[in-house]
Amino acid sequence: MKLKKMTALLLSGMMAFSLAACGGTDANGNSGTEVKTETTAETEAETTETQTGTLSANSDPANTKVTDETLRIGLSSEPSTLWGAAGGKTENEEQIINAAFLDRLVDVDPATNEVKPNLATKWEWIDDTHCKFTLRDDVTMTDGTPFVADDVVYSVNTWVTKAANSDTGRFIVGATADDEHTVTIEYNVVAPGMLAMMAWANFGIVSEDEVNAAGGLEGVQKNPLIGSGKYKFKEWKSGQSITLERNDNYWNKDYKGYFKEIVFTFTGDAAAREMAVESGDSDVAYEMPVSQAATFAESEAVSTVFYSFGQVSHLWYNMGEKAGATKDLKVRQAIDKALDFDAIAQVATAGFGQAALAYMDPSCSYYTENYTKEERAVDIDGAKALLKEAGYADGLELNAICLQDGVPVFTVIQANLAEVGIKLNINTPDTAQFVGGAFGGDYDLIMVGDNLVTRTPAIVPFLRKINVNGPGKVIGGPKYTTDEIDAAIATLISESDESKLAEQANKIDTMIKEQTLCSNGYSELKASILAKDLKGFGSRERGYINVTTLYK
Amino acid sequence: MLKYILKRILYLIPILIGVSAIIFALKTVTPGDPARQILGNDATEEQVQEKRDELGLNDPVLVQYVNYVGGIVTRGDFGDSYRTGEPILTEILPRLLTSAKITLGAVMIGAIIGVLLGIISALKKYTWIDSVVLVISMFFQSVPEFVVALVLIMILAVKLHLLPATGITTWQGYIMPMLCIGLSAVAGYTRITRSSMLEVLGEDYIRTARAKGQSEKNITYHHALRNAMIPVAQSLGSNIGNAIGGGMVLETVFGVPGVGKYIVDAITQRNYPGVLGGALIIAIILTLINMIVDISFVLIDPRLKTTIISGGAKKMPKKMKAA
Numbered sequence: 001m002k003l004k005k006m007t008a009l010l011l012s013g014m015m016a017f018s019l020a021a022c023g024g025t026d027a028n029g030n031s032g033t034e035v036k037t038e039t040t041a042e043t044e045a046e047t048t049e050t051q052t053g054t055l056s057a058n059s060d061p062a063n064t065k066v067t068d069e070t071l072r073i074g075l076s077s078e079p080s081t082l083w084g085a086a087g088g089k090t091e092n093e094e095q096i097i098n099a100a101f102l103d104r105l106v107d108v109d110p111a112t113n114e115v116k117p118n119l120a121t122k123w124e125w126i127d128d129t130h131c132k133f134t135l136r137d138d139v140t141m142t143d144g145t146p147f148v149a150d151d152v153v154y155s156v157n158t159w160v161t162k163a164a165n166s167d168t169g170r171f172i173v174g175a176t177a178d179d180e181h182t183v184t185i186e187y188n189v190v191a192p193g194m195l196a197m198m199a200w201a202n203f204g205i206v207s208e209d210e211v212n213a214a215g216g217l218e219g220v221q222k223n224p225l226i227g228s229g230k231y232k233f234k235e236w237k238s239g240q241s242i243t244l245e246r247n248d249n250y251w252n253k254d255y256k257g258y259f260k261e262i263v264f265t266f267t268g269d270a271a272a273r274e275m276a277v278e279s280g281d282s283d284v285a286y287e288m289p290v291s292q293a294a295t296f297a298e299s300e301a302v303s304t305v306f307y308s309f310g311q312v313s314h315l316w317y318n319m320g321e322k323a324g325a326t327k328d329l330k331v332r333q334a335i336d337k338a339l340d341f342d343a344i345a346q347v348a349t350a351g352f353g354q355a356a357l358a359y360m361d362p363s364c365s366y367y368t369e370n371y372t373k374e375e376r377a378v379d380i381d382g383a384k385a386l387l388k389e390a391g392y393a394d395g396l397e398l399n400a401i402c403l404q405d406g407v408p409v410f411t412v413i414q415a416n417l418a419e420v421g422i423k424l425n426i427n428t429p430d431t432a433q434f435v436g437g438a439f440g441g442d443y444d445l446i447m448v449g450d451n452l453v454t455r456t457p458a459i460v461p462f463l464r465k466i467n468v469n470g471p472g473k474v475i476g477g478p479k480y481t482t483d484e485i486d487a488a489i490a491t492l493i494s495e496s497d498e499s500k501l502a503e504q505a506n507k508i509d510t511m512i513k514e515q516t517l518c519s520n521g522y523s524e525l526k527a528s529i530l531a532k533d534l535k536g537f538g539s540r541e542r543g544y545i546n547v548t549t550l551y552k
Numbered sequence: 553m554l555k556y557i558l559k560r561i562l563y564l565i566p567i568l569i570g571v572s573a574i575i576f577a578l579k580t581v582t583p584g585d586p587a588r589q590i591l592g593n594d595a596t597e598e599q600v601q602e603k604r605d606e607l608g609l610n611d612p613v614l615v616q617y618v619n620y621v622g623g624i625v626t627r628g629d630f631g632d633s634y635r636t637g638e639p640i641l642t643e644i645l646p647r648l649l650t651s652a653k654i655t656l657g658a659v660m661i662g663a664i665i666g667v668l669l670g671i672i673s674a675l676k677k678y679t680w681i682d683s684v685v686l687v688i689s690m691f692f693q694s695v696p697e698f699v700v701a702l703v704l705i706m707i708l709a710v711k712l713h714l715l716p717a718t719g720i721t722t723w724q725g726y727i728m729p730m731l732c733i734g735l736s737a738v739a740g741y742t743r744i745t746r747s748s749m750l751e752v753l754g755e756d757y758i759r760t761a762r763a764k765g766q767s768e769k770n771i772t773y774h775h776a777l778r779n780a781m782i783p784v785a786q787s788l789g790s791n792i793g794n795a796i797g798g799g800m801v802l803e804t805v806f807g808v809p810g811v812g813k814y815i816v817d818a819i820t821q822r823n824y825p826g827v828l829g830g831a832l833i834i835a836i837i838l839t840l841i842n843m844i845v846d847i848s849f850v851l852i853d854p855r856l857k858t859t860i861i862s863g864g865a866k867k868m869p870k871k872m873k874a875a
Contacts, residue, residue, distance in 0.1 A: 074718070077817065080636040087637075088591075165595050218637075239647060239809020267718045267807035267814070271702055276717035279709035432584025432822060453772075468784065 014050070019453045049423045061552040066246075071195055071259040071550055073284040074273040078239065078266040081221035083430070084201060085155075086211075095201040096544045097264060100244055101142075102204025102227035104134055110538070113365040113453065115196050117203055119147065119228070128190040128494075130174075135181040139251040141228050143210040151207040156185060159203070162217065165276035170201040171457050172531070179278030185195050190494040193455030199353045200454070200541045228354075231255055241265050243287040258536075258551035274529045277302050285529040286545050290403070294350035302372035303530040306352045309543025310361045310453030313348065314518040316338070316462065320441040320479025325396050332516040334386035337379040339413060341453045348409045356520040359460075359509045360452040366501035371520070383420040395421030398444040401437050404428050406447060409521075413445070438475040447458070448476035448526050454541060455501070460508065462491045463517070478517045485511050556850065560843045569621075571835040572828075578618050579824050585609075589822050590634050622829075630829035635821050640829035648833070650720065651803070652812035654729050655795045659788065662732030662773055662795075666741020666782060673742060673747035675772065684875050685742065693739035697798050701805045703730045718807035727804045733798040744787055748780040755779075782849075789845035793838045 079093040083102070085214045098202065105120040120133040139147035156175035159363065163169035171194060173186040187194050197203075206226040214220040224233045228251065231244040242264045246257040265282065267273045270292050276282035278301050288296075317326040317335070325331045341355035358370040398417070409430060414424040424445070427463050429437060438446060450458050461467050462477025465486040488511065502528045512518060526543045538546040588595065592851060595603075602609050623629035630640035652683035660734035666689070671683040692700065708728060716725050752758065753776050761771050802814035807813075810831055818826030 055752075080633075165591060165599070239650075239813070240721065265719050265807060268804040268813070268820075269698075269807075272705060272718050272805050272807065275702070275705045276719075279705070279717045281711060281719070284614075363718050410777045430583070432582070432589075436583060467559065 027104050029439075054195050055163075057231070060549065060551070062260060063536055063549070065551065066260075067258055067552075068258055069552070070261045070263055071284075072265065072282045072283045073264050073545070073547060074265050074267050075286050076266070076268055076270070076273070078242075079526075080244070081366045082224040082233065082236070083164050083204070083221050083226065083487040085159050085204070085207070085219050088165060088298075090166055090168065090202060090289075092164075092544065093264075093266075094513055095542075097242060097244070098204055098224065098227075098539075099201035099229075099540055099544065099546070100231040100262065100548050101224065101233050102201070102206065103139075103229045104199055104203050104205060105135075106199050107196060108541075110200040110540075113196065113363075114119070115199065118199070123187060123195065125496075126184065126191070130184055130188045131187070131195065132178065132182060132184045135178075135183065137181050140249050140478045141207045141210055142225050142232055143207070143213060145207060145209060147205070147207070147228055148180050149243060151205055151448060152183040153177050154208040155203075155205045156209075158217070163202075163391040163528075164200075167197070167456065169363050184328045187473060191455070191457040191494065192455065193459075197455045199457045200494065201544065221278075228349050230255055231262060233511070234261065234299055235240035239266070254550075255548075257548065262547055274302070277529050277531055280531070283531040283534050283550070284545070285292060288291060288527045288529055290348075290352070290525050290527045291350045291408075294352065296529055301532065303532055303534070304527065305530060305537050306349075306525050306526055306541055307543070308353070308361060308363060308523045309451070309539060310363045311449040311451040311524045311543075312356045312359065312361050313447050313449040313521040313524050314359070315514070315521055316448060316477050316518045317442055318444050318446070318479055319517070320468075323479070324443045324444060325390075325392065325398065326444050328390045330386045331396070333394065334383040334390070335417065335422070336516050336519045337383040337386065338422070338457060339416050339519060340378050341376045341521070343416075344409055344412050347520050349525045353522050353525050356522055358510055359450070359518075359520055360505060361523050364452050364505070366455075366498075366505045369500050370504040370506060370513060371442070378508075380419050387422075388422060392421070395423065397425065399422045399425045399427060400445040400447075401427045401429065401434060401443045402447060403431065403434055409414050409447065410445075435475060439473050441479040447475040451542065452505075455493060457493050459493060461509075463512075476531050478519070480513075506523040554622060555851070557847055560847060564843065567839050568832075572621060572832055573617065575828050575831050575835075576613075576620065579828055580616075581611050582824075583828050584822055586634055586822065586824055588600060598727055598731040602864060619754075624832070629689060630832065631825035633818075634823045635818075635826070640825050641833075643735065643826070644814060645807055647811045647814050648837075650808060651796065651799055654726060654733065654799060654803075654808065654810060655792060657726060657730035658733035658795045658798070659791055661730055662737030663741055663784070663788070666738040667733065667745045667781075669738065670742040670745020671772070671777065673746040674753065677750060681852075686814070689739035689742040694718055696712055697732055698801050698805050699737050700735060701728070701802055704728050704732055705806075718805075720806075720808050725806075725808075729799070729802050729808055729868075732802055732806075733795050735796060736798060738790065740787065741784060744784050745780060748783045749776060751791060752776045754781045786845070789842045792841050796838065 020245065030318065036477065066459055074094070075093050077093060079091045079097065081087050081089055081091065081094055082098050084090050084094045084098075105118060106123070107116045107118040108114065109116055111220060117137060120135055123131055123133045125131050133152070133185040135147065135152065137146075138260070141147055153175045156172060159169040160174055161169070162173050171187055171189050173188050175183055176186045177183050210226045211220050214223050214225045220226060222236060226233075227519050228248055230250050231237060232247045234245045235241075235243040244262045246260050250257070267276065270288050273285035274288060274292075275281070277285045278299075293306065294305050296302055317332045319327050345353050345355040353442065355376055357372075357376070358368060360367055387396070398415070402410050407426060410424070410426045414426060417424045428527070437443060438448070448462070450460060450462065461474045463481045463485050464474075465481055465483075467474040467477070468479060468481045488504065488508045492508060495501055495504055526539075528537070528545060530537060533552050534550055537550045538549040540546045562664045585600065585604075587607060587609060591599055591603055608616055611619070623631070628641060632639055634642055636643070647685065655819065659839045667691055669685045673682045676682050705717045705728065716722065716726055721724050756770060758776055761775050799810055800816055802808070802818050803810040805812035811834060815827060815830035815834075817823075818830060
């Protein structure tokens with residue numbers, strides 16, 4: 001009896017110890033709530049505060065200090081290169097890091113999506129495909145040489161020759177130096193949005209001499225002593241960390257780099273990444289799963305930031321060669337009516353996001369709402385009636401594919417569809433199989449996001465003929481389009497009159513809606529955990545963290 | 553003895569051929585096209601085919617396998633990483649040292665704690681202390697290592713600020729991974745030590761030592777413990793294997809740049825040469841360690857020479873057989 005009591009006591013003690021370790025109170029024993037949210041009068045619902053990026057100088061006027069402190073950022077994985085353009089690659093971590101040490105010709109105001117000068121002071125479209133840039137004459141590259149037009153020509157040629165298969169190189173023909181501080185870039189598409197696209201991290205400007213000094217196009221990828229950015233590359237300890245140091249010769253004297261050094265570390269486990277922030281070892285745990293980050297939203301020890309990045313997730317109906325019942329408009333409309341979009345958005349964004357009311361995200365400058373709240377309401381009877389008309393009064397069976405992280409959302413969809421007699425099988429193959437299936441159209445339903453914030457020549461890829469019928473491929477989508485839709489997207493890409501963009505985008509959105517090619521899901525969110533005293537969080541294109549704006 | 557060692561070395565060949573064949577077969581049946589993965593989704597079919605030719609992926613599987621093994625045997629070439637283009641061996645070697653430090657530290661921690669608990673458990677057999685020791689050791693064996701890892705980070709890094717949560721930029725960074733892997737091995741050592749001690753303590757020579765009036769301390773530590781340690785030492789080889797296996801997950805949790813994390817990353821990134829090379833190198837190391845451990849025990853324990861080297865019962869004298 002005594003032994004049993006002792007054992008029970010010991011087990012209870014161990015359990016209490018474990019629970020105490022996992023508790024939600026901070027080091028001082030406090031617990032509280034601090035979620036960065038705001039309530040809109042219109043919807044009476046909580047929405048996240050969308051944080052935005054920065055221009056070359058400080059976006060936050062409160063950041064006025066330059067210190068010897070070090071900023072530590074926990075990333076989920078280590079990049080294989082720090083200048084992907086030289087190897088035809090684009091990696092998330094690479095883009096985050098090199099955006100700090102490479103500068104681009106232009107920048108984009110994240111609040112307005114307006115293109116702003118950066119290394120180029122001004123630009124002029126000579127014709128539909130040629131843009132002339134006037135360059136700054138006070139910029140110094142990392143090796144101490146002045147920045148000139150030949151540097152732009154060399155950079156552009158590298159993108160075109162080495163990254164021809166990616167967005168970095170495939171829309172550009174080349175560049176010519178008109179004089180020491182003027183350069184003309186030729187594009188192979190009519191796309192005014194290319195200008196904004198050139199603010200992306202892919203398009204960092206380097207000089208040939210410094211590339212050669214850093215080991216040529218191969219060596220420089222691991223030893224990128226190149227660029228003219230706010231920070232300079234310092235050290236790469238393979239598998240451990242990458243260190244940047246402040247560029248004290250940065251051309252924009254208005255910019256205050258608070259941190260002397262920025263150290264990036266790599267921890268695959270999101271919980272460990274977060275705990276590194278909580279323990280004070282790290283300042284940022286970047287790209288936390290939203291559902292996991294939500295559990296820290298009430299922590300007193302750290303700040304949790306949820307932010308949208310201009311991407312809406314869509315439920316696509318297969319209408320291609322391998323499609324079954326989803327080829328029928330009535331079936332697609334029935335599914336659309338059966339879905340509880342609010343529930344889907346709540347599950348996908350851990351309660352911090354909202355159902356989408358258009359194909360594109362509200363952060364797009366040409367956004368137009370295309371659905372009313374009433375249209376998004378669940379209509380079980382209407383869905384059943386449509387299924388009956390389509391000849392599926394007794395129900396039908398459909399297949400969806402997704403990665404493991406998509407299961408919660410598809411589980412909601414599965415429950416919604418069960419209400420109208422549709423049995424949905426959720427298939428979760430591994431990444432390679434998913435990509436293969438998504439390319440090949442081996443599904444009835446699939447969820448894939450689209451980002452139209454920057455009007456690149458690659459927007460709405462799912463409905464472009466080149467991807468549906470031509471040699472190009474796209475992951476997901478309906479595997480179907482029409483000449484009318486393809487032409488409308490091409491017009492949206494090539495339109496130079498910005499006042500017409502909203503109308504044109506709305507036209508495409510209406511075509512999608514009329515044929516119910518997809519159901520607009522929700523604005524996707526990203527999340528990061530920050531040290532409590534860290535300020536100035538900002539994001540760049542595609543939601544990448546902007547590491548140069550942070551301060552304490 | 554030399555014959556035995558040579559025989560053990562020869563055993564390595566079929567083992568490594570088997571391991572490499574299995575891992576290579578896994579690579580060939582795994583879905584996904586490495587060429588497409590290297591070139592990206594925007595590459596044309598022609599470019600993908602060119603890459604497949606360059607990588608030899610259009611050759612029959614057997615030819616691919618023979619070329620791969622041939623490269624390892626003749627040039628020590630485990631292939632190039634699909635992700636970085638660097639030779640696999642160049643990428644793995646520095647990580648091996650990190651993993652080796654953690655593995656050895658973990659095995660030491662596990663062995664020291666496990667043996668101590670095992671001795672206490674044996675000396676206090678069938679008491680509440682015995683039960684508590686067994687419950688503690690079973691607790692660490694039952695709870696998944698990554699859970700122990702997260703709890704340790706929460707306590708030692710977040711709450712107490714004693715150790716860094718992740719990374720090995722300082723020597724303190726090694727402690728938690730070692731502790732975590734070591735604790736999971738404690739139960740094994742405890743049970744082996746306990747049962748071995750109980751067996752030895754029941755032997756005639758222990759009774760004789762007691763009859764001679766030797767102190768319990770002397771009997772325990774000088775007579776019983778030495779002999780009881782033989783099975784514990786024999787389990788070290790397999791525990792090193794377990795520690796390396798545990799490191800696969802824990803190196804990822806703790807952000808340690810070891811071989812385990814390298815293989816996990818390679819799996820995530822579909823870097824087949826990385827997975828293949830990493831797994832093969834670990835297999836080679838484990839096989840070698842087991843061989844060294846086996847040989848060393850033959851040298852340490854002369855009794856084993858009779859049973860292993862000379863063929864055991866077959867070589868026994870006729871008298872013994874009759875008995």
